[in-house]
Amino acid sequence: MSIVVGIDLGTTNSCIAIPADAEVPDKEALIAARRLRPVGDSLIVANPDRSPTTPSAVWIDPIGTPIVGQLAKNKARLPGAPPAMFFKRNMGTDQLVTAGHARLTPLEASTHILRHLKQVAEEVLGVPVERAVVTVPAFFETRAKNETTRAGQAAGLEVVETLIEPVAAALAYTHERARELTEPQTFLVYDLGGGTFDTSVVTWDPEVGFENRSFSGDRYLGGFDFDRRIVSWIAAQLPEYDLAIDSENPADGKVEAQLLSVAEGAKHDLSRYPETEIVSQYCEDRRGTPMNIGLPIRREEFEEMIADRIRGTLDDCDRALARAGMTAADLDEIVMVGGSSRIPLVASMLTEHFGRGPRLLNPDLCVALGAALKAANVPSRSGHLELDRPEALPPETDIGGRVLAGPDLASPAAAQLVLTSDDGLVYLTETADGEGRFLFADVPLREGENGFTVQVSAHGREIESRRLEVTTDDKPRSDATGDVLAHDFSVELVDGLHAVVRAGTMVPYRTDFRLETASHGSSLRVGLVEGLVPIGEVSIRDLPTDVSVGSTVEVTLEFETGWTIRAEARLPQVGAEGSAVIDIPQRAVPGWPELTERHRQVVTGWAEKRDAIPPADAIRVGPALDRLLAELAELVRERIDPSKTHHKLLEAETLVQGLRVATTAGSALNPAIGEFEDNLAFLARLADRLVDHDPVEAERFRGAIPGLRATGRAAYAAGNKMDWHLANEAVRDRINAAERMLHGGRAPQQFTAAEFQVAVLQEVEYLRRSIQEMDQASGGLHRVDADAFLRELDTIAEDAAEVDVRDEAAGNRRLVEIYRGRIMPLRARADRWMEQIREGSPHIGLRLPKNSLEK
Ligand SMILES: Nc1ncnc2c1ncn2[C@@H]1O[C@H](COP(=O)(O)OP(=O)(O)OP(=O)(O)O)[C@@H](O)[C@H]1O
Ligand SMILES: [Mg+2]
The missing domain is CATH 3.90.640.10 (ATPase, substrate binding domain, subdomain 4)
Structure with a gap:
C-alpha cells in the first residue's frame, strides 16, 4: 500500500509529515524510537539525525552522488565548493546554482530534496511513498508552482496538490484549536520564512470550516x-x-x-x-x-x-485585510509562523501596528502539519482499492470509493464489496459500477471512534481488505480549499490592466468575458498578466484592416489543475478566432548591464509619467511604484540577486507601461501628486528626527500626517484646485515648522541651485534619448519632427547650463522658469508625438465594452 505524505518544501528547511491514522507497520515502535513525532493529528517523520526538519541544501560529489540536508549545508562553512541553498527563490527561472561539483537548475535542486525526503520517509515508514501534497508560497507565480509539481514527478512523487503555505498553516492552527473554538473566528496568518513572506486572512466557522479570504505577500522576502x-x-x-x-x-x-x-x-x-x-x-x-x-x-x-523590510510586511497585512474587506478590529487573532517570526522585532512591530500581540505557532512544523492534514483527505489507495475520506456527520456517514483494475482484477465491475464495522453491527454489501465506483450510504455511526473494514472480492475470492477509522468529532473540514490562484489575472487594455480573475479563485476555473476593439490594425492580441508579470498572450493574426472600432471580442480563460492555462479569443464579426495554451516561459534572467539599463528606463519612465497621469491613477499606482523602485535601487546597487531584481523590474515595468498619460492640457493640478506624497514622506522623516529634541511635538507632527494625506488625496482625486492648494500649503507649513524646531529657526533649502541644475540637465538628456529611441524604433519615418525636438532641447540645455548657480535665489528662480516654462510643455508635446507613432502599430488595441459594468 502507499501513503500520501505532506511536504513543506522550504527555502531553508523542509519537513515531511503524515496523517496520524496512516497505516504504518509498527507505528508505536517508531514513535518510541523518535523516528515519528506525533503533533496534533499528524506525525512528523524525523530524519536519521532525529531532526524534524532537513535543511534544503544539496551538494553533489565529484562522481555525481548527491548529498542532501545538514551534511550538505555544513559544506558552506568548509573549504571547497559550496552547496546549493535558497534555490527555491529562483523556481521558475533559469538561474543555475552551484551544488558542490555540479551546476543545477532550481527545479533539479528541488528534485534532489524531494527525492531525499521520499527516501527518508520510505525508510522510516517501511511502505512506498508515491503521492504527496507539497506546499508552495502563496505568492509563487504559476510557473514556479508548475515547476514544483514537475520536481515532484522527477523525484517519483505524484504531487496531488500544491497547497498554499499560509493555508496549510491556518489549517494546522484551526485544526488544533477546533475543540475549543465554538464561535466564528477571523485570523491573520503571518508567515515569514527563509525566502518568502506570505500573509493571509482566514475565517473559521463551525458550520463551514475555514475559508481563505485574501492573500498578500512578497515572493522575495525572508x-x-x-x-x-x-x-x-x-x-x-x-x-x-x-x-x-x-x-x-x-x-x-x-x-x-x-x-x-x-x-x-x-x-x-x-x-x-x-x-x-x-x-x-x-x-x-x-x-x-x-x-x-x-x-x-x-x-x-x-x-x-531590517526594520524597513518588516515595515513592508505590515503594509502587506493591511493590503490583505483591505482585500478581505476587513480592518484590524475584525481580527480575533494574529498567528505568526515561519522561522523568521522568531525575530523579536517582528512581534513588537506587529503588536505596535495592530494593537494586540501575535501568537507564535510551531513555526518550523506547522506548514508540514497542515499539508499532512490535507493529505489525510486525499483518497487513499492501495492495490485495488481507493477510499474516499468519509465525512463524519453523525449519526451516519457515507463510505465510498473506487475499485481499480489490476493483476487480480480485469474488470472493476466484477468486484463485490463488503463493509463490516469493528463492533460487528454493520454488515453491508455493494457492487461496483462500470467505473469501479461504489457507495455505502447512511452507515450508522457511534459517538467517538468507529472502526470499519472494507473487503474487495472478485469471483468469490478476496483480493483486498482495508481498515478505516471514522471519528465523530466536529473537526473543521479541511477540504475547504484546493489549489487557489494567489494573484489577480488581468488582460492588457489600451488604458491599463483589467483584472478578469481575482486572487483566491479556486482551480479548476473557467471564465468568459467580452472586450471590444479600440483601434484598427491587422492583428489582435490579448496579453495576459499574472499579478504584475506578463505571462503570455492569445492572438488572432491576418485580420482584414477594416474591422470597425467597437467590434466585440469574446475571450475564454480556463485554469486547469496542474497549473495549465488555456486561452481563446474570438472576433465574431469576421468569424476569426485564436487559441493558445499559455505556456508560461521560464524566466530567462538577464545579466547586470541589461538589468541596470532597464532600471534606469523604468525610473525615468515613471518620473516622466507621474505628473501627466490622471490623479486617480497616481493615487492607485504611485505608492506601490515608489516602494518597488526604492527596493530596486538597492538591488541594482548591490548587484547580488539578479532573479529578484528581474522579477521586481517586470512588475515595475508593467505598472509604468500600463499608465495612460493625460493628453488634455491644462487638466493637471499643480503640484503633481508625487510632490505632495514626497513632502509628506519628508515630513515623516523630520518628525522621526525631532523625537530626540521634542517627543511631544514629534508625535503631533506624526499624528497629523494621515489626516493631511486623506484631505490632499481627496482634493486631488476630485480635481479641486482650491482644496489641493490648501492641502499642499498645510503640508509645507508643517515642514517649515518642523525644520524650524530642528534647526533653531532656519529653514534650509531642500535643493541647492547646483543640484537643481544637474536635475534639469538630466531631464533634458532623458528627453533627448527617448526621442532618439522613438525615432530609431519607427525606422526614421518621423525624422523631421525628431530633429526639431532635438534642436529645441539643445537650446534649453545651453540656457540651463549658463545659469549662475552661485547665487542660490536667482539661480533657482531662473531654473524653475526653464523647467516649468520650457521643459514641461516640450515633454507634453513629445509624449503626444510618441503616442501617435505608437498608435500606428499593427496591433488592435482593446478596451472594455462601453455598456459593460466594471468588474
Ligand atoms: N531564532 C531565530 N531567529 C531568527 N531567525 C530564525 C530563527 N530561527 C530560524 N530563523 C530563520 O528562519 C528561516 C527559516 O524559516 P522556515 O523554516 O520557516 O523557512 P522556510 O520554510 O525554509 O522558507 P519559506 O517558507 O520562505 O520557503 C531562516 O532564514 C532562519 O535563519
Ligand atoms: Mg516555510
Missing part, C-alpha cells in the same frame, strides 16, 4: 534577505578584506555561502541575546586571504538593518 543585510554590514566593517561579491562570478559563490552561514548564526543569537559576536573559522575573502573575524554586533544594529 530570513535570507536579513542574512544578506548582515553580510553587507560585515563587508562594510571589514574594508581590509575583498568581499565585493559579484553574482555573475561563480567563484564568489564560496565566499558568499560562508558569509551567509556565519550571518545566519549571528542572526539566531540575536533573537535570544541583546548582542553576539560574528566569528569565522575557515573563511577566506575573494583573494583567498584567510579571514580572522571577531565582530561584535548588537540587536539594535541588526534591527536597524
